[in-house]
Structures are given as C-alpha cells and as structure tokens.
Amino acid sequence: MKKEKIWLSPPHMGGNELKYIQNAFDTNWISQYGANIDEFENSLETYLGNNSYVTALSSGTAAIHLALRLLNVEEGDFVICQSFTFVATANPILYLKAIPVFVDSESQTWNMCPDALEEAIKYCIQQGKKPKAIITVSLYGMPFKVDEILRISKEYEIPIVEDSAEALGSKYKGQPCGTFGDISVISFNGNKIITTGGGGILISRNASVKSRALFLATQAKDKEEFYSHSEIGYNYRIDNIAAGIGRGQLETLEEKITQRRKNHDFYQGMVKNSDHIELFSAPNSDFFSNYWLNTIVLKNNYSKEKLRSKFSQNNIETRYLWKPMHLQPLYKGYLFFGNNLCGTLFEAGLCLPSGTNLTDESRARISEVLENEIH
CATH class of the missing domain: 3.90.1150.10 (Aspartate Aminotransferase, domain 1)
Known part of the structure; x- marks a missing residue:
C-alpha cells in the first residue's frame, strides 16, 4: 500500500478561519470591502511595527507590480533584481516594459551580493541611466545582508523594493523582514508560512503611499460621483473572505x-x-x-x-x-x-x-x- 504523501509546504489551518469567513457571509460582505480586510491590515501593521502601512492585495506579484508603479518605473528604466528568486519577483519589471538587470547571490545568505550590486549600479550609470529601483529578496525566509544593501541604496539614492514574500516572521538584528525597504512585499500564497489562499501585502512607510497604493489597486477611480478614470489602475485588492482566512492564520x-x-x-x-x-x-x-x-x-x-x-x-x-x-x-x-x-x-x-x-x-x-x- 502506497504511503500517504508528505508535501513540501502545505497549507495548515489554525482553527478560526471559518469563524471570520462566516462573519463575511453573515454580514454579506462578499467583496473587496469588509471588516476582515480592515482587521487583517491593522493586525499586520501592529505585528510589523516600524511605521508600517499595510495594503492587502490579491497576490505578492501584484504588490511588486504596484511597488514599481509607486516608484514611477517606466518603459526603458533599469531595475536591478536579485537573480536567485521565483519568477514573480522579476516579471513585474517586464509588465512596465522596464529593463531587468540581474545580480548574483553571496554565499552566506544566498541573497543579493553587495559587491555585484554596486558593479551593476555603476554600469547602469555609465550607460546614462541610474536604476529606478533595487529588488532584493529574503530567500527561503533568510534575511538579506540588510546593512550592506541599505548602505548602497542610500549612497546611490536608489529605493529598495524588499521582496519578503517568503520571510514573514524573519528578522534582521531584531527588526522584522518587510520593514527595511522603501516599499516591501509579503506573500500569502497557499504554500507560505501563513496563507489567504492567494494574496499578499504591500508595506509602505507612510499613509500617503498606502493611499496611493489603494487607489491604484482598485481601478484608479477618480473622486467623482460617476466612474471616471484618469490613469490606469488594477483589480488588485484582496477580498473579504480571503482576508478572513488571513485573520485566522495570523493568530497562529x-x-x-x-x-x-x-x-x-x-x-x-x-x-x-x-x-x-x-x-x-x-x-x-x-x-x-x-x-x-x-x-x-x-x-x-x-x-x-x-x-x-x-x-x-x-x-x-x-x-x-x-x-x-x-x-x-x-x-x-x-x-x-x-x-x-x-x-x-x-x-x-x-x-x-x-x-x-x-x-x-x-x-x-x-x-x-x-x-x-x-x-
């Protein structure tokens, strides 16, 4: 008889997910609005601390795409990206018709090599275009070399998109991953440490960036009584049921x-x-x-x-x-x-x-x- 499958990283329910899902049904908030979304975001802001403003979205990939939009990445811009990662880290660069520049890992954390990063930046500047952003990753939950990468970011004045898709709960010198980037991202895909089935968050450093992210994530509707749109937006907001799963997951x-x-x-x-x-x-x-x-x-x-x-x-x-x-x-x-x-x-x-x-x-x-x- 064949033994039961041992999976790599399956979802693991905590117990209260159904309570929050039922609340969504009971209140008829089966949409991209509702108390579960608000409470999920608030709980994550409390957990992360460090002046974190959380916008809950439909995926971590959507969060990276929005992060690059928020940093005004446009067609033809250079974006430096860690090579050793899942494709979702890099694909949003192509969504915006920007140009990815890939950087190798170092041996201690398997994350972005500071020396190779600086070499890449200097090359881009020599081409007459300073990179618009650096996407660094905390691979398999291991924090990147934060001090070294932040030093380079500040020296060259290039913002960091911190891809902590796999690193919720990880810390560097006691500070949570997801709080080091100018904009940061965490994923709640089905195989992550906690899940919303699919989903992710964008973490910004101030309320105005969160407001802008929410605007873009909900089809960029202008402040009019009718549906008016002056720029392209996306259907990236998490729904109230998925956020309910997240609330239950976050408790454990x-x-x-x-x-x-x-x-x-x-x-x-x-x-x-x-x-x-x-x-x-x-x-x-x-x-x-x-x-x-x-x-x-x-x-x-x-x-x-x-x-x-x-x-x-x-x-x-x-x-x-x-x-x-x-x-x-x-x-x-x-x-x-x-x-x-x-x-x-x-x-x-x-x-x-x-x-x-x-x-x-x-x-x-x-x-x-x-x-x-x-x-």
Missing part, C-alpha cells in the same frame, strides 16, 4: 514560526555529520530565519537527482531550488553581474519538506531516506 503565526524552526533543528541533527549534505542555515545571530523552506546543497559530486529519486520513491515531495532568472529562457540576454554562485546552488540544491504540520511519523520517514544517504 508564532506557533508556525516555531514549528518551521523546529523542522530546521530536525534536519540539522540529521545531516550535521554528513559528507554529502550541507543544510542552509543562518550565518550568525543577526539573522533570524523563519526557515519557510529547509534547503540543502549536495557536495562531493553527490547527485541531487539520486536523492530526489529516493524521496520520490517514498512518496515524499522535494523540489529544486529556484532556477536563477538570468538562466531562464524568458530572461536570456539580459544583463547579469556576478560569478554565477546562484547557478551553482541551483545545480546542487534541493528543498525538503518543511510544513508546520509535519508529524513525527513524517519525520521518521524522512529520516529513513536521509540516514541511508548522508555518508
């Missing part, structure tokens, strides 16, 4: 962070003496990762396909690391700065099951596979 966020980090401890114990497997971990105490996904790199010519096949045979889902943007067919020919560390990581790495509902039985099955492969 700290428990979910604790469980993800316990998963990391489990994997660390499994592979600490391995000759073939290295677990991606925070470089020092400044970096607090939610370990949304636990990831490994295979060493000494050990085949990731071999390990992935072993897990698959046991009905355990694993996944390749993100294929870097500069290696994607869609982005072939765009500029890339760095030594292709992210390409090397892609070739050698895997994501392991990391859900907050991972059971002792599931861990035992994972252990059985790893124990046969770690030496």
Whole structure:
C-alpha cells in the first residue's frame, strides 16, 4: 500500500478561519470591502511595527507590480533584481516594459551580493541611466545582508523594493523582514508560512503611499460621483473572505514560526555529520530565519537527482531550488553581474519538506531516506 504523501509546504489551518469567513457571509460582505480586510491590515501593521502601512492585495506579484508603479518605473528604466528568486519577483519589471538587470547571490545568505550590486549600479550609470529601483529578496525566509544593501541604496539614492514574500516572521538584528525597504512585499500564497489562499501585502512607510497604493489597486477611480478614470489602475485588492482566512492564520503565526524552526533543528541533527549534505542555515545571530523552506546543497559530486529519486520513491515531495532568472529562457540576454554562485546552488540544491504540520511519523520517514544517504 502506497504511503500517504508528505508535501513540501502545505497549507495548515489554525482553527478560526471559518469563524471570520462566516462573519463575511453573515454580514454579506462578499467583496473587496469588509471588516476582515480592515482587521487583517491593522493586525499586520501592529505585528510589523516600524511605521508600517499595510495594503492587502490579491497576490505578492501584484504588490511588486504596484511597488514599481509607486516608484514611477517606466518603459526603458533599469531595475536591478536579485537573480536567485521565483519568477514573480522579476516579471513585474517586464509588465512596465522596464529593463531587468540581474545580480548574483553571496554565499552566506544566498541573497543579493553587495559587491555585484554596486558593479551593476555603476554600469547602469555609465550607460546614462541610474536604476529606478533595487529588488532584493529574503530567500527561503533568510534575511538579506540588510546593512550592506541599505548602505548602497542610500549612497546611490536608489529605493529598495524588499521582496519578503517568503520571510514573514524573519528578522534582521531584531527588526522584522518587510520593514527595511522603501516599499516591501509579503506573500500569502497557499504554500507560505501563513496563507489567504492567494494574496499578499504591500508595506509602505507612510499613509500617503498606502493611499496611493489603494487607489491604484482598485481601478484608479477618480473622486467623482460617476466612474471616471484618469490613469490606469488594477483589480488588485484582496477580498473579504480571503482576508478572513488571513485573520485566522495570523493568530497562529508564532506557533508556525516555531514549528518551521523546529523542522530546521530536525534536519540539522540529521545531516550535521554528513559528507554529502550541507543544510542552509543562518550565518550568525543577526539573522533570524523563519526557515519557510529547509534547503540543502549536495557536495562531493553527490547527485541531487539520486536523492530526489529516493524521496520520490517514498512518496515524499522535494523540489529544486529556484532556477536563477538570468538562466531562464524568458530572461536570456539580459544583463547579469556576478560569478554565477546562484547557478551553482541551483545545480546542487534541493528543498525538503518543511510544513508546520509535519508529524513525527513524517519525520521518521524522512529520516529513513536521509540516514541511508548522508555518508
């Protein structure tokens, strides 16, 4: 008999989601307005602190697109983007017909390399166009090198779009991810640490930017009694039912962070003496990762396909690391700065099951596979 599937990062309900959904039905707010949206945003603003203004949207991708609009990115502008990420980080650059400039990772956090970033900026300036924005990512929940990247951002006066899609609950020097960028983004897609089914938030630093984001996210309707539109807008607002799911999920966020980090401890114990497997971990105490996904790199010519096949045979889902943007067919020919560390990581790495509902039985099955492969 085939064993039950162990998924990589499945949704995990907290208990009160149905209460808030029922409230939406009871009050007949089945739309992009309602108390769930307001309360979800307010709770996230309280959680994030640091003068955060939250606009809840239909996806993290929508939030990145709006962030670039808010920074006045236009056709032909350079936008610097971390290459080692999911395609949703980069695609909004093309939505606006801007030009992505991809930057490699550094080895400690797998995020944007400060040296390669500065090289990219200098190149763009030499071409007569200073980049309009820098999109940096906290990959798999690991904070980027905040101090170094912010220093470069301020020196060259280029705003940061902080893609913390995977990093809700992560912190750098005690400050939450999602509060470092001029505009920041978090995702609530189905596989994230908490979910609204689909959804995301845009985090701005003042109320006027939030007001502008909300205007653009609701079709950019002018202040008239009739429907008047002077500029292009989008149907990007979250709905009241999805926000209700988010309210229930948010109540158990700290428990979910604790469980993800316990998963990391489990994997660390499994592979600490391995000759073939290295677990991606925070470089020092400044970096607090939610370990949304636990990831490994295979060493000494050990085949990731071999390990992935072993897990698959046991009905355990694993996944390749993100294929870097500069290696994607869609982005072939765009500029890339760095030594292709992210390409090397892609070739050698895997994501392991990391859900907050991972059971002792599931861990035992994972252990059985790893124990046969770690030496």
